Amino acid sequence: MTLSLALAGIGLATTAAVAMREHAKVTAARRTLLDRCADLLSGSDITHGGDGFPTLEGFHDGRFIRVELLPDTMTIRRLPQLWLKLTRLEARPAHPEFSLLVRPSGTEFYSLTGHHSVILEPPAGVTTEIVAKGDRPDSQHALDASSSALRRIFSDPRAKEAAVTRKGVRLIWQAAEGHRGEHLLFRQCRFENAGVDPGTLARLFSDLDELSSSLDERWKMRAA
Amino acid sequence: MSQTTAVHGEKISLLRVLGPGHVWALGVGIVLVGEYMGWNFAVGKGGMIAALIACWVAGLLYTCVAMIDSEVTSTVAAAGGQYAQAKHIVGPLMAFNVGLYLVFAYTMLEAANAITLGYLVQAVGTMAGFSDVHDKPFIVLTIVFLAWLNYRGVYATLTVNLVLTAIAFIAIVILFAAVKPWSHELLNHKDMLNAGLPYGWLGVLASLHFGLWYYLGIEGTCQAAEEVRSPARSLPLGTMTGIMTLLIAATMTWYVCSGLMPWEYLGQAVTPLFDAARLTSSMPLMVLLFVGTVFSTLASANGCINDASRAWFSMGRDRYLPTWFGAVHPKNRTPYRSIVFLVPVALVFAYFAPLDQVITFSILSGLLGYTYMSFNVILFRRKWPLGTIKRGYIHPFHPLPAIVLLILCSATYFAVFLGYGTQLVAMLIFFVVASLWFHFHRYQYVRRGDQFTMQWPRPVGY
Numbered sequence A: 001m002t003l004s005l006a007l008a009g010i011g012l013a014t015t016a017a018v019a020m021r022e023h024a025k026v027t028a029a030r031r032t033l034l035d036r037c038a039d040l041l042s043g044s045d046i047t048h049g050g051d052g053f054p055t056l057e058g059f060h061d062g063r064f065i066r067v068e069l070l071p072d073t074m075t076i077r078r079l080p081q082l083w084l085k086l087t088r089l090e091a092r093p094a095h096p097e098f099s100l101l102v103r104p105s106g107t108e109f110y111s112l113t114g115h116h117s118v119i120l121e122p123p124a125g126v127t128t129e130i131v132a133k134g135d136r137p138d139s140q141h142a143l144d145a146s147s148s149a150l151r152r153i154f155s156d157p158r159a160k161e162a163a164v165t166r167k168g169v170r171l172i173w174q175a176a177e178g179h180r181g182e183h184l185l186f187r188q189c190r191f192e193n194a195g196v197d198p199g200t201l202a203r204l205f206s207d208l209d210e211l212s213s214s215l216d217e218r219w220k221m222r223a224a
Numbered sequence B: 001m002s003q004t005t006a007v008h009g010e011k012i013s014l015l016r017v018l019g020p021g022h023v024w025a026l027g028v029g030i031v032l033v034g035e036y037m038g039w040n041f042a043v044g045k046g047g048m049i050a051a052l053i054a055c056w057v058a059g060l061l062y063t064c065v066a067m068i069d070s071e072v073t074s075t076v077a078a079a080g081g082q083y084a085q086a087k088h089i090v091g092p093l094m095a096f097n098v099g100l101y102l103v104f105a106y107t108m109l110e111a112a113n114a115i116t117l118g119y120l121v122q123a124v125g126t127m128a129g130f131s132d133v134h135d136k137p138f139i140v141l142t143i144v145f146l147a148w149l150n151y152r153g154v155y156a157t158l159t160v161n162l163v164l165t166a167i168a169f170i171a172i173v174i175l176f177a178a179v180k181p182w183s184h185e186l187l188n189h190k191d192m193l194n195a196g197l198p199y200g201w202l203g204v205l206a207s208l209h210f211g212l213w214y215y216l217g218i219e220g221t222c223q224a225a226e227e228v229r230s231p232a233r234s235l236p237l238g239t240m241t242g243i244m245t246l247l248i249a250a251t252m253t254w255y256v257c258s259g260l261m262p263w264e265y266l267g268q269a270v271t272p273l274f275d276a277a278r279l280t281s282s283m284p285l286m287v288l289l290f291v292g293t294v295f296s297t298l299a300s301a302n303g304c305i306n307d308a309s310r311a312w313f314s315m316g317r318d319r320y321l322p323t324w325f326g327a328v329h330p331k332n333r334t335p336y337r338s339i340v341f342l343v344p345v346a347l348v349f350a351y352f353a354p355l356d357q358v359i360t361f362s363i364l365s366g367l368l369g370y371t372y373m374s375f376n377v378i379l380f381r382r383k384w385p386l387g388t389i390k391r392g393y394i395h396p397f398h399p400l401p402a403i404v405l406l407i408l409c410s411a412t413y414f415a416v417f418l419g420y421g422t423q424l425v426a427m428l429i430f431f432v433v434a435s436l437w438f439h440f441h442r443y444q445y446v447r448r449g450d451q452f453t454m455q456w457p458r459p460v461g462y
Helices: A002-031 A036-039 A140-147 A147-154 A180-186 A198-223 B020-031 B041-071 B083-089 B092-127 B134-157 B160-178 B190-194 B200-214 B218-226 B232-258 B272-278 B283-317 B338-351 B355-383 B400-440
Strands: A042-048 A056-060 A062-073 A082-087 A098-102 A118-120 A130-134 A159-162 A170-177
Touching: A036 A042, A036 A056, A036 A198, A056 B200, A062 A198, A062 B283, A082 A098, A082 A198, A098 A140, A098 A147, A118 A140, A118 B232, A130 A140, A140 A147, A140 A198, A140 B083, A147 A159, A147 A198, A147 B020, A159 A198, A170 A198, B041 B190, B041 B200, B041 B218, B041 B232, B041 B355, B041 B400, B083 B092, B083 B283, B092 B134, B092 B283, B092 B338, B092 B355, B092 B400, B134 B283, B134 B338, B160 B232, B160 B272, B200 B232, B200 B355, B200 B400, B218 B232, B272 B283, B283 B338, B338 B355
Parallel strands: none
Antiparallel strands: A042 A056, A056 A062, A062 A082, A082 A170, A098 A130, A098 A159, A118 A130, A159 A170
């Protein structure tokens, strides 16, 4: 009996040790996902959440930008997703808000589209599986004015959401998809090759620039 | 592989590399726990031969399920399986019911896993000389620990269990080889054949109830539609070979257990494979099957908590339930309120109900879902005939699989009624009352415009 208990104890201890080592390895791998992108922002600062995923903050063309990695495991029968959330703060106090969400399933907890109630017409030429919403009827005019920028954003199949609010503009982009094996058998959230390429992030910044410029141009035209 | 874009879901394929082999392996992995417990109650209903027939007939039922689900899933973009399908094809009341089927099937399976684990610890504890070991604390501990793990979400990583699940699969194969199935040294099938069908053909029908347990959940492989290289080929091939493998594995499990144990004992055993290992008197085999049972039940229970809470969460987000359940934990990014809410539900069933009844509730919930699928695919083909929308896979011989599925589901309802009529009636009353509550009260809160996220053409006849 003593031998059985000893073997069981050794087995448990070994399993726990392997699990802890795996956990530390996965967490450590997450921490470096945005490291290569730090040079794109001036005054950049990278912080890490308890789950190991990083947040990069800094300034791009004088505007404050926050880049976050957001794991999403909220729907059943779908692999976990890793979303890249880009938020650029630029106040437009009286501007109508709008947002577009691709392939909505109702579980997008990170999305701003759920906060808007007026259904809008998406721009022509973007994917058909998209929902556009605003906070008031004239959001449609603002959306139409930005249709060129939106078409470019959503020509990338990884784009998930574009949103314009009075506080700023936001893009959600798919950074990675979880491993099927780990997810199916133990519902684990494991991403490989999830590191964000600086070139890609720079392109997303330019998408944000274009969207922001389209809003400013419309504002100027209305003022004139 | 190329960075092609799948049309459906969030499957922008970084890793669009799955072939039929992957679909097969994962499908078998999900359903593995069914080999370790539950299936043997079919033996109690109609004897050894009846259980084997039930296992094969259930294989036919799941073949229909896989064919139908492959087509609908490869077309309905929004992930979420049958729940999302019901929203788009039938309507909110059906979606509400399908959501409840999912929650109950998973929660009851979670309770069944916890009961098995508790029993196993008690049995091993008694063997090791701890005769006072009680299973109840371990049942509670299992559910609470796994709920905590799920509550922590991405903070917790336990990928080591991928290896352990593989060990659980290998353990069955080793057990089969170790009992020397080609000889009569350990196995005694003579008694089994003499017993024949103790309850006649009615017993065979009654066995169909637990025959489903061998495969419950295999249809989950159909959700891989967006990641496989060639969905039209890989999906049916992977799923069908998965079902065939399970059929062979189930037959092997049946062969070993029926050769080692009298049917009267096997028909009510909690851990049949572990008991089979005990009867071989081999300590390494016992340890292997103990580990296999522990990890297959743990992995299964963990997946169940995850899926049940997300189904409950989705219903909260869609306002089918109070929106309070649709909250996400700000740090852990998990549906924490749904996870916590379902813990006492699982505990009540695991603590107070016997294993066979808990399994019956899980099977019934699954069965209701399969019945819905037979109607669903007929409605789907009628509202959106072939050619009107893009389908990733078109199942052959329509409507034959739907009709066969419906007949087999009806037979299984009768089988459940034969042994568990009270549970069947209680569950149906529950779903009727819940549907009335939804129709007359809750539906007013549902944002109907937000339900339909597919850009499909107007259905025929509307």
